[in-house]
Amino acid sequence: MSSSMNKASLSDWQMLREVELFLFHEAELADGNQYEDWLELWTADLLYWVPSNDDNLDPQKKISIIYDRRAQLEDRIFRLGTKHAYAQRPQSRLTRLVSNIVLDDFDTESGGWVSSRFVVVELRNHVQTLWSGRMRHKLVREDGKLRINEKHVFLLNNDTPVGNMTFII
Amino acid sequence: MNQHIIQTSNFSGKTHWDKAALASLIEAGRIHSRVYTDPELFELELDRIFSTSWLFVGHQSEVPSPGDFQTRVLGRTSVIMVRGKDKGVRVLVNRCRHRGAQVCETETGNTKFFRCWYHGWVYDTNGDLAEQTGDEAYDDSMDRKAMGLTPVPRVENYRGFVFASFAREGETLTEFLGGAAAIIDLMVDASPTGELYADGGSHKTEYRGNWKLVGMDGYHPLHLHASVMETIHRDPDSGIGSTHRSNPFDDTAATYTRDFGHGHSMLDFREHRIKHYEQHSEFIKKTSGGAEYIDAMHKAHGEERARMLLSISGDPHLGLFPNVQLIHNQIRIVTPLAADHTQVEMIAVRLGGVSDEINANRLRHHESFYGPAGAGSPDDTEVFERVQRGMQAELNPWLDVSRGMAREFTDVDGSTVGRISDEVPQRGIFRHWIKLMTQS
Numbered sequence A: 001m002s003s004s005m006n007k008a009s010l011s012d013w014q015m016l017r018e019v020e021l022f023l024f025h026e027a028e029l030a031d032g033n034q035y036e037d038w039l040e041l042w043t044a045d046l047l048y049w050v051p052s053n054d055d056n057l058d059p060q061k062k063i064s065i066i067y068d069r070r071a072q073l074e075d076r077i078f079r080l081g082t083k084h085a086y087a088q089r090p091q092s093r094l095t096r097l098v099s100n101i102v103l104d105d106f107d108t109e110s111g112g113w114v115s116s117r118f119v120v121v122e123l124r125n126h127v128q129t130l131w132s133g134r135m136r137h138k139l140v141r142e143d144g145k146l147r148i149n150e151k152h153v154f155l156l157n158n159d160t161p162v163g164n165m166t167f168i169i
Numbered sequence B: 001m002n003q004h005i006i007q008t009s010n011f012s013g014k015t016h017w018d019k020a021a022l023a024s025l026i027e028a029g030r031i032h033s034r035v036y037t038d039p040e041l042f043e044l045e046l047d048r049i050f051s052t053s054w055l056f057v058g059h060q061s062e063v064p065s066p067g068d069f070q071t072r073v074l075g076r077t078s079v080i081m082v083r084g085k086d087k088g089v090r091v092l093v094n095r096c097r098h099r100g101a102q103v104c105e106t107e108t109g110n111t112k113f114f115r116c117w118y119h120g121w122v123y124d125t126n127g128d129l130a131e132q133t134g135d136e137a138y139d140d141s142m143d144r145k146a147m148g149l150t151p152v153p154r155v156e157n158y159r160g161f162v163f164a165s166f167a168r169e170g171e172t173l174t175e176f177l178g179g180a181a182a183i184i185d186l187m188v189d190a191s192p193t194g195e196l197y198a199d200g201g202s203h204k205t206e207y208r209g210n211w212k213l214v215g216m217d218g219y220h221p222l223h224l225h226a227s228v229m230e231t232i233h234r235d236p237d238s239g240i241g242s243t244h245r246s247n248p249f250d251d252t253a254a255t256y257t258r259d260f261g262h263g264h265s266m267l268d269f270r271e272h273r274i275k276h277y278e279q280h281s282e283f284i285k286k287t288s289g290g291a292e293y294i295d296a297m298h299k300a301h302g303e304e305r306a307r308m309l310l311s312i313s314g315d316p317h318l319g320l321f322p323n324v325q326l327i328h329n330q331i332r333i334v335t336p337l338a339a340d341h342t343q344v345e346m347i348a349v350r351l352g353g354v355s356d357e358i359n360a361n362r363l364r365h366h367e368s369f370y371g372p373a374g375a376g377s378p379d380d381t382e383v384f385e386r387v388q389r390g391m392q393a394e395l396n397p398w399l400d401v402s403r404g405m406a407r408e409f410t411d412v413d414g415s416t417v418g419r420i421s422d423e424v425p426q427r428g429i430f431r432h433w434i435k436l437m438t439q440s
Helices: A003-031 A035-039 A070-081 B003-009 B019-023 B039-048 B173-188 B226-232 B239-243 B270-274 B277-285 B290-301 B303-311 B356-369 B377-390 B424-437
Strands: A042-051 A064-068 A093-107 A111-124 A127-142 A145-155 B030-032 B055-059 B068-074 B077-083 B089-093 B108-110 B113-115 B122-124 B129-131 B154-158 B161-165 B202-207 B256-259 B265-268 B318-320 B324-327 B330-338 B341-348 B398-400 B416-419
Touching: A003 A035, A003 A093, A003 A111, A003 A127, A003 A145, A035 A070, A042 A070, A064 A070, A064 B356, A070 B226, A070 B356, A093 A127, B019 B424, B039 B330, B039 B424, B055 B068, B055 B077, B055 B330, B089 B154, B089 B161, B154 B173, B161 B173, B173 B318, B173 B324, B202 B377, B256 B424, B265 B424, B270 B277, B270 B303, B277 B290, B277 B303, B290 B303, B290 B356, B341 B356, B416 B424
Parallel strands: A042 A145
Antiparallel strands: A042 A064, A093 A111, A111 A127, A127 A145, B030 B398, B055 B161, B068 B077, B068 B108, B077 B089, B113 B122, B122 B129, B154 B161, B202 B341, B256 B265, B256 B416, B265 B318, B318 B324, B324 B330, B330 B341
């Protein structure tokens, strides 16, 4: 193994570690229902997308569970922060694992696409619900920090009837 | 007067819902909560409502080409709505005539045949038995022509909306819809070409509560959806705000509850929304193809009707008892699973003859309020579950639905009308419910 390959592997590892820590931080904020802090992770332009029924659909032709640009995501966070978002009264208690993190097309200077899988256990009103699926994050580096520009969440059960999903997925 | 109920609610064994017991559940302005909680009543509902009434199956645009199919559940019966090779739309029971296995396990798709995996019987898309494995073992006493998939006895279509009834005889679909048919038109005619396509995907949700809780209620939005009202104030053009300008839920607004009989009811926003036509048409014009849409609507429907149709954005806000509602841009199918468990599918419709951008905007507006992560639906189901839990307390089991009883009136079209917060729909639904439940 040449020394240049070692160096490349090491920088890959550092890049991966930075992304992992970022996704773990995002997961902590989401699990803690820290809406405003979670919103801070995003870039000014953004897309937060959770398709409905199918992972491969054209959101301009088919309904999504969530298809938020900046204005809609701000509305979502604002509403959850009011006293009257009853589907989150009480709030969901959440614990999630994010794993299988793979850098797809990623550059340490500018960022790129990251794939991962997740399991979320939700407890609310004495009922425990399991949510899981696949995620793709488009992360970009702004002022030295990683931020979320796009997040796509492909729920394993997006084609079956689901209950209240008003927590941050 | 309520002696009968009190006795049955204290009775731990099997209850018998005879006519007198059923009749005592519904009074002029109040309803006994057993109508939502009793498992035995739920079974009776499947028998007396879902086995007799017209039920919504789907929209013909879900099966545009021969071989296209869509499965649905009517009461407890899985059916296949299929466009046959003869191009006719049929509603067939999803059950092999041989030993009862479901022949179609996929919700939607295109096929030439439905094949039973158990012993290999094959049916064509007209439902006819096409192939019986080991045919020689059956003698001529089996009439193969009569061994096709069982068609639901009656199927009718109103402007693309396909309804079916398990009753071999009974009122026609026209009689069943009555004055509500003209309200279905409000959704179809939002397309300048009168074309509706139920191909915008769907939200599938469920809640632990009774199916009748979905109902039609103009009293709750200011209270249950207070979070949405606060959000709307930030930007009246965003999401649901664009169809709820000023306050349509104030009793001084020109908004009404309307009961058409048969349990069909409506929140009637027409008069209110048309007052905001100028503002709303400016909003439509901001979208690519918006000016052309307004123009096409005027050409298709004339100025007066076009202004009304555009003002309400194709939102009839209509509930057709027992299993479908047309709200905003969705066809909402309500499927009862148990006394305390319900599935709701919201199918997004696309308007023919308008730009892709307008239809995409309608999807975005839908998502902002409806579905499992919307700003509205989850609060609705949250309160349905809270109601279901609350109703377990039967010390005083009556629910009050008397709001506006003294001020409702009969309109020229025969419908009963109240202010937006009046419980006209609730009374209308249970008037029809008790009629169906006590029929012989």
